[in-house]
Amino acid sequence: MKALEAGQPRPLSGNAGLVLNRLRKLAASEGHALDVLPRMMVRTMPARSELICYRQGIGSVLALQSGWAAHVELLDDGRRQFVQLVLPGEIIAYPNPGRSLASSTVVSLTPVEVASWQLDGEPWSLKAQMAALGASDEAERRCMINQVVRIGRRSAYERLAHLLLEIRERLIFSSVSTDHEFPLPLTQEIIADALGLTSVHINRTLQLLRQEGHLELRGGVMELQEVRRLMRIVDYRPLFPVPSH
Amino acid sequence: MKALEAGQPRPLSGNAGLVLNRLRKLAASEGHALDVLPRMMVRTMPARSELICYRQGIGSVLALQSGWAAHVELLDDGRRQFVQLVLPGEIIAYPNPGRSLASSTVVSLTPVEVASWQLDGEPWSLKAQMAALGASDEAERRCMINQVVRIGRRSAYERLAHLLLEIRERLIFSSVSTDHEFPLPLTQEIIADALGLTSVHINRTLQLLRQEGHLELRGGVMELQEVRRLMRIVDYRPLFPVPSH
């Protein structure tokens, strides 16, 4: 039931960058202005750490300063399902008034830096923070809906392409990647457990997508080709409203 | 984008029963006392109505006074996935400060009565209401996690049994059914679209479960046999903490 033990917590010096930036954007989308966050602490943890544990109390806001994580569920015969990925910059969990127990377990998929801070401050600041967290929650919910539809009603081919498109969009939103390339530090087995497939099948599907010229993957960097076309092919709908131009 | 049009809204006379009862229980689990709700309106709608529509504004709390509904997603080639069922007594949607747009479409699966009321009142009452809605949200999130794991990592046999067990538990929690019987007014096609399978396969799996003596289904009433055993077989974990005794 303990978690978040590795690494010494240290105050965050320079860039609260990713996290703060993303929360600003989310707050803005709700019509709130978010300037600064309370003093952050950062803790480094290796891959496969439990960042939070189901039913554990949540005292502060936790976010991924860097690295990847996921909400995970295990069946008693060893089957594993990643319910939802948590990408760099995104919120891991936060204390929601009234329900401050974690509703699922979150593990790191890579080495991570976990930022944490108390949810407080001046009323106006707090309001902006809550708005940002609410918007984050909302986005998370949409991702989970995507996840259900992907797994429930799409072929392996579609699942994989759709997930990659979603990762791309979320990473772009958090300003960690540009239009056509993004880091993908996941093993094929992890991808499999995120998509309800086997790693063998992920491997073959990946090859197929590569053969058909939809993607290139070298050294943990994914490059999707002709994103718009791929979106049409697998019926991908943007999570965030597209800026009209 | 319009919704909730059929039926005349009428004030709820007698029993706000199910909904109120369930919210009371949820509030209590958060340490709040919920006595009464603001004046409710009830509206009757046929099956297949859109109760709320994705991105539609939500002005009041909506709950299922009676009947069944579901959050639904459609792919452009006609594939359908029910992301989550909404059972009698449960909340359909409510205006969350900061994010008051519906995050998915909800349709009725049977004729329904939709109760609605404004989220207001004395501060202490409002607080209790928010606590109840928060707890409802939390339960919903757990259901969605269940849904992802079911679809992602379980066989057809397990999926069906697991879903039935979940429906049973939720209906018991809302006091609409007793220990060993519950109404199941869903077609096999609806169940299929909830489980990411085809109706043909649902049919065969149902027969199998029946043959093995796990269930009996007559006239829309489901009777699960030896619930504890079935729970063990499909690794079902209760949504709500079991009252210790």
Place this chain on the structure above:
DNA sequence: CGACGGTTTGACAATCATCAAATACAGTGG
């Protein structure tokens, strides 16, 4: 009765899982 929606059945095909082994790759210590 006829029509309609839902269920049931059968034959067959496709997708995806399983198992096992080979290959590539990264880190570690000599």
Place this chain on the structure above:
DNA sequence: CCACTGTATTTGATGATTGTCAAACCGTCG
């Protein structure tokens, strides 16, 4: 720098689960 170890990827062969298509059946309602 190289062998050595462990983990991740790739490949092949085979099988199980689930989907597809089509038709028959059944109950209800007009």
